Ligand code: 5AD
């Protein structure tokens with residue numbers, strides 16, 4: 001698809017044909033099985049000050065927590081017990097979790113469970129990424145959020161656009177399956193910028209692509225900004241499915257939070273992954289990137305039942321394998 005074609009598709013009102021085509025491509029290239037990734041939000045500590053995020057360093061209203069390695073291990077056990085074949089360990093950036101402890105934890109989980117591990121803990125050095133890979137992590141998620149260098153600088157005042165892309169290269173080099181993505185509907189973001197985001201996501205040849213609507217958070221400088229919409233986010237998802245064919249693309253929590261039924265709609269226009277929350281319930285309310293986040297009061301078992309029901313109601317199945325990358329280079 002060309003930039004102009006993408007811009008056109010992002011601008012049309014009636015997207016039923018686009019969604020139908022994305023669903024067809026999804027069925028053809030990744031099948032009906034939905035991969036479940038149990039999400040453990042292990043620390044909300046963050047050293048950065050992104051203007052959109054509730055966990056930003058300057059937000060003094062957040063009760064900060066850092067789960068111990070034993071607690072994370074127990075959460076991983078719970079995920080394993082619920083039958084999940086992969087885990088995502090996520091935290092704020094520079095959350096100060098010593099790499100040595102993280103590596104020991106990864107080895108312990110990998111030693112006891114047959115489960116794939118994805119990390120989502122921000123920018124690190126190449127050496128740190130290599131250590132995490134050696135310790136057994138399989139995948140890494142690092143969204144670049146927007147491909148507009150100017151918008152990036154406004155939204156992430158203490159990050160460097162170039163360093164973030166450098167990190168994506170390093171992650172590949174040390175052998176991770178790599179995921180990246182963007183937020184849709186950011187203040188100041190145009191459809192032209194989103195078209196560029198899509199082209200860059202395609203060019204990066206990612207194993208996983210995570211996108212979600214921007215949701216204005218009252219605890220941040222962007223509290224008065226207009227949130228993104230589910231409709232535009234789903235168009236981005238559908239276009240990415242058609243262009244990338246076999247990337248793993250989740251129906252994200254933000255899609256389900258901005259609108260009831262958002263994740264179900266995503267599964268019907270290209271998504272093939274869900275990320276049920278397995279964070280211990282007592283920590284969930286403290287991990288609010290954006291307001292009205294779903295599942296804050298639920299237990300890991302609740303999310304498991306909810307997700308199983310969702311998958312079944314759509315006539316889809318739950319994958320029984322780890323859901324590794326479908327790209328040929330892995
Ligand atoms: N609205 C939507 N998504 C958000 N994220 C952070 N803050 C928000 C928000 N206010 C997303 C970012 C980040 C991911 C973990 O959560 O894209 O990469």
Ligand code: FES
Pocket residue numbers: 276277294295298302303304306307
């Ligand atoms: Fe948590 Fe539905 S996924 S309750």
